[in-house]
Amino acid sequence: MKGFGSVFIQEWVILKHNSTWWAILGLLLVLTVLAALNGAARTDQMAEMASGLNRGEMQTQTALQNTVARWEANPEGDPPSVASAGALGLSVLSHYTVLPPSPLASLSIGQTDVQPIYYKVTAHPALSFLNEAKIQNPLNVLAGSFDVAFVIVFLLPIFIVALTFDLMSKEKERGVLSLVLAHGVSKTAFIIAKGAARAFLIFFLLLIVGLAAVVLTEPDLASGALWARFGLWFLVVSLYAFFWFASALFVNALNKPSVTNGVILANLWLVFVVVVPALVNVIATTLFPAPSRVELTTEMREATEVADQESAESREAFFFDHPEMVGGNANADQFFLQVLATDSAVERAIEPLMQEFGAQAEKRQEVVDLLQYASPSIMAQNALNAISGTGTERFSDFSEQVLSFHENWRGFFTNRIIKGKRMSAAEFDEIPTFEYKTWGVASVLAATAGPILGLLFFVLLLSIWSSRKYARYPVV
Amino acid sequence: MILTVARKEFREILRDGRIKWSAVILAVMLIAALGTAGQRYADISAERASAQEVVNMQFAAQGEKNPHAAAHYGLYAFKPVTPLSFFDTGIASYTGVSIWLEAHKQNDAEGEPARDATAIARFGELTAAFTLQMLLPLLVILLAFPAFAGEREAGTLRQLLSMQVSPVQLLFGKALGAAAALSTFIGPILLLGFIGLLMTPGGLTYVGHGIVIVAVYIIYAWIFLFLTLAVSANVRSAQAALVVMVGFWAVSSFVLPRAASDVSRLLYPTPTAVLFQANIDEAMQSGLDGVSPDTKVQQRQEQILKLYKADSVEDLPINFQGMIFDLQEKLGNEVFDKYYGELYAIFSQQTGLHQMFSVGSPRMAVQLASMELSGTSLNQHLAFTGQAETYRRKLIADMNQDITNNSNAGQADYRADSTLWASIEPFAFQPASLGTLLTRLGPSFMVMFLWLALSIAAGVLAVRKVKVTLG
Numbered sequence: 001m002k003g004f005g006s007v008f009i010q011e012w013v014i015l016k017h018n019s020t021w022w023a024i025l026g027l028l029l030v031l032t033v034l035a036a037l038n039g040a041a042r043t044d045q046m047a048e049m050a051s052g053l054n055r056g057e058m059q060t061q062t063a064l065q066n067t068v069a070r071w072e073a074n075p076e077g078d079p080p081s082v083a084s085a086g087a088l089g090l091s092v093l094s095h096y097t098v099l100p101p102s103p104l105a106s107l108s109i110g111q112t113d114v115q116p117i118y119y120k121v122t123a124h125p126a127l128s129f130l131n132e133a134k135i136q137n138p139l140n141v142l143a144g145s146f147d148v149a150f151v152i153v154f155l156l157p158i159f160i161v162a163l164t165f166d167l168m169s170k171e172k173e174r175g176v177l178s179l180v181l182a183h184g185v186s187k188t189a190f191i192i193a194k195g196a197a198r199a200f201l202i203f204f205l206l207l208i209v210g211l212a213a214v215v216l217t218e219p220d221l222a223s224g225a226l227w228a229r230f231g232l233w234f235l236v237v238s239l240y241a242f243f244w245f246a247s248a249l250f251v252n253a254l255n256k257p258s259v260t261n262g263v264i265l266a267n268l269w270l271v272f273v274v275v276v277p278a279l280v281n282v283i284a285t286t287l288f289p290a291p292s293r294v295e296l297t298t299e300m301r302e303a304t305e306v307a308d309q310e311s312a313e314s315r316e317a318f319f320f321d322h323p324e325m326v327g328g329n330a331n332a333d334q335f336f337l338q339v340l341a342t343d344s345a346v347e348r349a350i351e352p353l354m355q356e357f358g359a360q361a362e363k364r365q366e367v368v369d370l371l372q373y374a375s376p377s378i379m380a381q382n383a384l385n386a387i388s389g390t391g392t393e394r395f396s397d398f399s400e401q402v403l404s405f406h407e408n409w410r411g412f413f414t415n416r417i418i419k420g421k422r423m424s425a426a427e428f429d430e431i432p433t434f435e436y437k438t439w440g441v442a443s444v445l446a447a448t449a450g451p452i453l454g455l456l457f458f459v460l461l462l463s464i465w466s467s468r469k470y471a472r473y474p475v476v
Numbered sequence: 477m478i479l480t481v482a483r484k485e486f487r488e489i490l491r492d493g494r495i496k497w498s499a500v501i502l503a504v505m506l507i508a509a510l511g512t513a514g515q516r517y518a519d520i521s522a523e524r525a526s527a528q529e530v531v532n533m534q535f536a537a538q539g540e541k542n543p544h545a546a547a548h549y550g551l552y553a554f555k556p557v558t559p560l561s562f563f564d565t566g567i568a569s570y571t572g573v574s575i576w577l578e579a580h581k582q583n584d585a586e587g588e589p590a591r592d593a594t595a596i597a598r599f600g601e602l603t604a605a606f607t608l609q610m611l612l613p614l615l616v617i618l619l620a621f622p623a624f625a626g627e628r629e630a631g632t633l634r635q636l637l638s639m640q641v642s643p644v645q646l647l648f649g650k651a652l653g654a655a656a657a658l659s660t661f662i663g664p665i666l667l668l669g670f671i672g673l674l675m676t677p678g679g680l681t682y683v684g685h686g687i688v689i690v691a692v693y694i695i696y697a698w699i700f701l702f703l704t705l706a707v708s709a710n711v712r713s714a715q716a717a718l719v720v721m722v723g724f725w726a727v728s729s730f731v732l733p734r735a736a737s738d739v740s741r742l743l744y745p746t747p748t749a750v751l752f753q754a755n756i757d758e759a760m761q762s763g764l765d766g767v768s769p770d771t772k773v774q775q776r777q778e779q780i781l782k783l784y785k786a787d788s789v790e791d792l793p794i795n796f797q798g799m800i801f802d803l804q805e806k807l808g809n810e811v812f813d814k815y816y817g818e819l820y821a822i823f824s825q826q827t828g829l830h831q832m833f834s835v836g837s838p839r840m841a842v843q844l845a846s847m848e849l850s851g852t853s854l855n856q857h858l859a860f861t862g863q864a865e866t867y868r869r870k871l872i873a874d875m876n877q878d879i880t881n882n883s884n885a886g887q888a889d890y891r892a893d894s895t896l897w898a899s900i901e902p903f904a905f906q907p908a909s910l911g912t913l914l915t916r917l918g919p920s921f922m923v924m925f926l927w928l929a930l931s932i933a934a935g936v937l938a939v940r941k942v943k944v945t946l947g
Contacts, residue, residue, distance in 0.1 A: 031731075134749055146731070259622065270611070277599030278599065281594070282602040293587035295523065368594045
């Protein structure tokens with residue numbers, strides 16, 4: 001690597017006086033900072049919304065508990081109707097299960113705007129609450145978010161390409177190359193020094209902005225897990241940036257005019273960022289199309305009808321709205337048993353469809369997981385989402401936790417409904433609450449290992465390839 | 477003279493390999509997109525139509541039932557698709573596809589396809605519209621960036637201008653040549669797409685839409701063509717022209733839409749689903765004007781008793797319960813109108829912001845127009861939910877009317893039969909006419925024409941001042 005040091009320093013001096021270089025660097029800085037601020041604002045909003053969710057539910061629960069306690073202290077007449085496990089579990093109470101933002105959530109919005117970040121769990125079949133609606137303008141969801149991950153995955157390559165597409169070709173076109181090499185600098189050392197001079201500042205900038213975002217937005221800076229995530233974040237960002245530097249170096253090694261280099265690199269960006277993801281998506285959805293929600297809707301309806309020719313579901317809704325028509329308490333118990341029966345009949349009937357849903361989704365995810373290796377951009381996006389806890393894996397982990405909580409919650413009330421037991425005031429304290437089990441650094445590592453190795457592979461491949469090409473690069 | 481220049485430019489572009497790869501990519505993606513679009517339309521339209529039929533049949537076959545129970549059972553409205561919905565899927569992946577129409581409640585559309593999709597779908601779905609919006613400008617840029625700067629670098633610009641070609645003639649000649657080259661690649665594919673549309677059942681209705689869509693994308697290509705030519709005439713080197721135009725393309729196509737979406741969220745925040753529901757529940761309980769529904773029912777009862785000169789509801793010739801249901805329904809509808817009205821007003825402010833940002837981004841203007849014409853815009857989704865809601869209200873009113881007229885007070889065991897269910901007209905979505913869409917698209921068209929005019933003007937100005945050498 002003869003001459004690396006002198007070329008590296010020389011480049012710095014040149015770059016210092018290059019206004020395009022500073023403009024690009026400044027733009028990258030401004031965009032990243034804006035994206036970080038925007039991500040932080042979104043994450044704050046979500047955390048704030050999530051924090052208040054169960055307040056109302058808990059108030060209701062305590063008020064009901066007090067009603068029952070008052071009656072227990074002075075038991076005159078019938079017990080209050082809210083002491084019925086059926087009324088509580090099947091009509092009055094529900095529990096919000098909330099997915100809290102993970103550390104570094106503000107760096108990648110990921111699937112947060114599409115996937116539910118909370119479910120309102122009831123004792124009815126899971127399907128009744130899994131479809132929690134979100135209120136948002138679909139046009140905004142379609143456009144996506146301006147977050148740091150977007151700047152990294154989509155824009156950073158453009159900046160890198162703009163800085164490096166003519167790294168070697170320009171020197172050659174200006175006739176500088178032969179002069180420099182005449183001083184005994186090796187070709188490889190020359191190109192690497194030029195690339196490194198640019199890469200150095202870009203990496204430094206990303207590190208600083210990333211650190212600033214962490215320090216300004218994260219509540220617990222002493223957490224080791226946070227810094228482990230940040231380390232991973234910087235590793236992924238560096239590898240991805242490295243990949244684009246290596247691509248530019250490789251294209252320069254092809255010994256084409258600068259303009260052709262630019263065209264090739266623009267096409268490369270297009271292929272990795274736009275074309276391959278779109279094709280991978282279409283391949284996965286064509287091979288394993290999502291089973292139809294529409295069919296699920298009609299099946300469920302059919303099942304409800306079959307489960308109860310008299311249409312228990314509509315009667316249930318009818319009675320909830322018009323409790324005066326239910327009749328006495330004995331009738332109410334009977335009624336809730338009937339609701340349970342209908343619920344479980346519907347559940348049994350749609351079970352095969354639900355399983356098909358799950359199986360197809362799993363297969364589709366497998367295909368996508370495999371095909372992500374076709375594009376460093378997909379790998380980088382997936383890894384960044386995983387690190388920020390906004391990727392597919394964490395959402396499926398969350399919904400699994402919710403489903404298992406739902407079993408608990410439901411069991412609590414169903415047991416009592418079937419035994420015809422009333423709730424004592426003390427038993428209100430035993431009503432299950434949802435504790436979210438953190439999707440920790442080990443899970444992040446597991447989810448990012450593939451993409452990181454994939455990126456590493458691309459980087460190594462390009463580096464080896466280019467170094468071979470530069471060894472045979474014609475100077476004139 | 478223009479034609480001579482055009483012919484030369486055309487031949488040169490075809491000979492030059494620089495756009496070969498981009499053209500191949502564009503062609504592959506377009507063909508894949510149009511090919512899958514046909515299949516998806518066939519599958520999904522059949523699925524929704526049959527689901528609608530099943531639901532209608534289920535409603536008709538309810539057997540004997542109290543009409544209010546039938547109102548609770550309700551119906552589903554499925555959002556129909558048009559052949560063009562798969563040319564441009566627009567917001568379709570992020571909106572629900574069916575609405576449960578039941579008593580007392582205005583439900584949201586459910587079953588957004590995006591929930592079932594993998595994260596990779598967020599890079600963009602492969603549709604012909606996505607391909608054209610993303611790749612067409614890039615192809616145009618790659619075609620045209622060396623037009624002047626390259627000639628200047630090669631030293632041929634001096635010769636060209638010393639002949640009897642005026643700079644403006646040169647500009648339009650080069651533009652025509654590039655456009656001809658572009659049409660050679662894309663024309664046949666679009667033609668195939670059109671034939672596909674004509675062969676699709678019901679496709680004939682959308683030929684007009686299709687023609688306007690093609691016009692929109694042609695304008696889009698011309699905008700980028702003249703912009704690139706203007707930049708090419710203005711800057712030092714072909715290389716610089718390429719960097720400037722790719723930069724503009726990236727910022728206007730990728731950054732601005734996202735910026736618009738985030739700024740609109742910040743400026744016009746939507747309530748959370750929980751708060752939205754809580755507001756509705758609260759208004760349902762205590763009444764919009766602070767007079768509770770129970771009080772209003774009481775007042776209505778006194779009115780009706782006075783009108784019929786009766787002492788109690790039992791003496792009335794009608795079932796007052798039906799009137800209570802009807803009154804409750806109307807009060808509920810007022811609440812829904814208020815809160816959904818407010819929500820949609822926020823949506824429309826947000827969409828207005830996208831419209832505003834589109835002044836800086838031809839892609840956004842084209843995208844808004846393209847999805848409107850393809851029937852996959854927010855407007856059309858809200859038209860669907862709106863029509864479904866109107867249908868729901870009529871359905872529930874009919875059920876309550878039946879109770880009022882055909883049963884007696886306190887007759888809880890009243891049952892209506894299939895004649896009532898059969899009297900309900902099935903739900904059928906009426907899409908807006910092409911004329912309505914075109915008027916709605918006024919702002920987008922204006923932005924597009926403004927861009928076109930500006931880019932041509934920029935081109936003309938740039939070539940008038942063009943220097944044969946720089947530096």
